[in-house]
Amino acid sequence: MEAHLVPAHRGCVSRQRLLLAVSLLTIWMSSAAAEMTIEVTPPNPVEGNDVNIIVRNLPIDTTVHFWYIGRSSIFRQLIVAYEKDTKKNFPGPAFTGQETISHSSSLLIRNITRKHTGYYIFQVMKPFYQTEEVFTWLRVHCEYPSLTFDCLWLVHESQLLRIFCPPISAPDPLVLCCAFENNYMPSGQTLKVFINGPDTPLISPSYVFYPPGASVNLSCYADSDPPAEYTWLVNGKVQKPSRELFIPNISQSVDQSYTCYVYNSVTRLHRTADKTFAVK
Structure with a gap:
């Protein structure tokens, strides 16, 4: 009778398969990692507050971190740079002395004023000089009494729209009149406030x-008061209303255009921004 030969390396094959499965799981978990984001706290600061812009899901493989104020990450708008290995800070041209960057790379701004209103960009540098960035909008409000009231908005002195009026501050554009209908002020008395936007939208990542x-995953934001409505267009075709647009597969052979459309229902103004890719 012939003996059945059992390969001596059978255990090794099972072990190799196990290691392969673990490796594939690790790769999948890495690809499913959450995207880097930043968050302003408190979300609606007034003059004199301390504001912390917190970084979430910071990538591990980074070497230098940068904070910018403005719509683009250029040197003259650099607030501060943080070198991860040496834990040293390097102030930039836009540094005012009120900003502090922590070891977690969150940005603390003390005793803020209206001049701190604007876009804030956080950028990280990875090996081989690869970069990744995210942005947010910080609006600093004037401090108003805590009174709130119902009112009528007189849009262009013709159309009426009843809404709830909280204390409001904004820098300029469209002036509307608010006619009070409560016990705080005599009926018919008006107050001019400023409603503006939307600004030209900013698309991230750049x-x-x-x-x-x-x-x-594209994200679109435009400063607007009241908040703007967002819609994406892909090759001119309207998508579901959203600030976000996920593109699962960028193809080199297909030329596609991506447009973010923002609309303010009170000012009745709209703005657009386009995004293109270079696939190589």
Whole structure:
């Protein structure tokens, strides 16, 4: 009778399969990691507050972190840079002395004023000089009495729209009249307030070079009071209303255009911004 031979390396094969499964799981978990974001706290600061812009889901493989104020990450708008290995800070041209960057790279701004209103960009540098950035909008409000009231908005002195009026501050554009209808002020007395926007939207991330097949999650934001309505257009085709647009597969052979459309229902103004990619 012939003996059945059992391969001596059978245990090794099972072990190799297990290691392969663990490796694939690790790769999947890495790809499913949450995206980096930033958050302003408190969300509606007034003059004199301390504001902390917190970084969430900071990537591990970073070398230098940058904070900018403005719509683009250029040197003259650099607030501060933080070198991760040496834990040293390097103030930039936009540094005012009120900003402090922590070891977690969150940005603390003390005793804020209206001049701190604007876009804030957080950028990280990775090995081989790759960069990733996110942005947020910080609006600093004037301090008003805590009175609230119902009112009528007189839009262009013709159309009436009843809404709830909280204390409001804004820098300029469209002036509307608010006619009080409560016990705080005599009936018919008016107060001029400022309603503005939307500004030209800003699309993040600003990076344009991607390999074929890459996935990208676009985010659009425009300063607007009241908040704007967001819609994406892909090759002119309207998508579901959202600030976010997920692109699962960037193709080198397909030329597609991505447009963020924002609309303010009170001012009746709209703005757009386009996004293109370079696939290589």
